[in-house]
Amino acid sequence: MTDKILKPITAQEELQKFCASLAESDFVCVDTEFHRETTFWPELCLIQASAPGTEGLIDPMVKGLDLTPFLDLMADPSRVKVFHAARQDMEIFNRLIGAPPAPVFDTQIAAMALGLGDSISYDNLIQRVLRRHIDKSSQFTDWKRRPLSDRQLKYALGDVTHLRDAYIQMRDELDKLDRTNWVKSEMADISDPAVYDTDPKNAWQRLKFRKTHKDYLAVFAAVAEWRERQAQTIDRPRRRILKDEAIQEIADQKPKSEDQFDRLRAVPNGFIRSRNADGLVETVEAALADPDAYAPKLPKRQHNPQTPAGAPEMLKVLLKAVSDDINVVPRLIANAADIERIARGETSNDIPALSGWRHDVFGQKARALLTGKLALSFEDGQVRLFEPKG
Known part of the structure; x- marks a missing residue:
């Protein structure tokens, strides 16, 4: 990694040159720094990218900087996008591009096929593959604050320069062991659009329902959809709107008035009169008035044969x-x-x-x-x- 003073890319012409350099390779290693503790949507704070012979940092928080040249690289199906533990990075680019990047190589998945461990952390992977030690002290710093420190920038760039070296070595080892196809389906699954679905109508599918009668399911699905819309609209985490346990209790108790909402254990007292609760009473009423329109259709339970003991x-x-x-x-x-x-x-x-x-x-x-x-x-x-x- 270079010892020169690191500066994130903040100018359009510089970004275009950097992306042109990345485009000379058939793969690009990518990482991001983001915040989402207080928001529904991740706040992208920094993009790190590398390829053979080039590496750099992009500051997406600069007003007026058009990320299109880099997003075009991410959307290019002829170029492998390399991540470690790709799920959250993919979620970010899925929203920016409109579809998940593909094809993808996730070094955390590849590590499983090489016997390096299940859900191995990035620093452990680099230590095992490259015999390098990573200083992770900057990992949980404030990536929104500007200017970023030299220590933050060095740490951030290292995430993709080490990743580049690890990818080449792991890719070659998989080929040598004839195991590349072993991880291809897992890599393809990461790019499945369904994984990143944020359609409020499907929000209930992420939750575990406890009952199957129609009234319960109708309220359960309707409130889950309401919470998802609220969270996306005001850009706050789902749990800050309503906890999962509260959705369960509302579906079970079916409150029809503010007083009945205040009696629920999982719903904060007075919540129903707050701005965050706009439309919740009406949502429950609508679901109870027409359960057939709101209750999801569940697949019929199949009777499974008894599992032999042992x-x-x-x-x-x-x-x-x-x-x-x-x-x-x-x-x-x-x-x-x-x-x-x-x-x-x-x-x-x-x-x-x-x-x-x-x-x-x-x-x-x-x-x-x-x-x-x-x-x-x-x-x-x-x-x-x-x-x-x-």
Whole structure:
């Protein structure tokens, strides 16, 4: 990383030159600094980007600076966008561009296929891959305050220069181990627009409902939608408008007056008369007046066969043995839902662990274990797989 005095890009011509330099590469490493403690939408404070031979910082808070040249790079489907733990950065660019950037390479996901850990932090990743130590003392500083300090700028730029070196090494190692396809579907999932859906009508899907009768569901979905619209309109976090527990209680108790709202435990006393509660009483009334129009249609419950006693535990032991053998994080191969479905005897190809490379390394062994064609033993401190005789 350069030792010259760091200055964020604040001029349009400088931004265009920087983006032209980034565009010479088939990948660009990206990170952001943002605030959202008191807002619904993330407040973008700084953009860091690097590619082979170039790196820099962009100040998106400068009035009049048009980010279009950089956003065009992010939207270019021919260029890989490299992040670490991409979810929140992707949310920001999804809003700026109108769609999630793609294709994406997330080093946190790639680390799972290289046996480096599950949800590994950025500093631990860099330490393990590059043997470098990162000073994280500037991580939680105020990125909105200007001017940014030299220490902040150096820290911020390091996030993408280290990322660039780590990406090249991890990409090459995945290719060498023939595991690039192992993480492709996970990388593609990050760019699924549904992940970043902020349509208020779908807000109820992020919450856990406790009952299934129509009146409850109608109020539950209607209040969840109301809260989402309020949060977006006044740009405040959902929890600052109404907590999830309050939505549950309103759906359960169905208050119809200010006095009844004041009796709820999860709703602050007097909230219903505040500006933040505009339209809430009417929302509940409308949902109760026409439950069919507001209650979401739930899929019919399927009767699942009983899970054989001990089967999930055996499969978990098998998964751990297989993942240790190939040095991959177990969750990349199969999650808890996969294990439960396989244990019940399901064989559908929509179970990720039973298709593709996961089937080759685990799925077929799992089926064999459940049908008695494969057995487990514990020898010399290790789990052993063997085919029972006769």
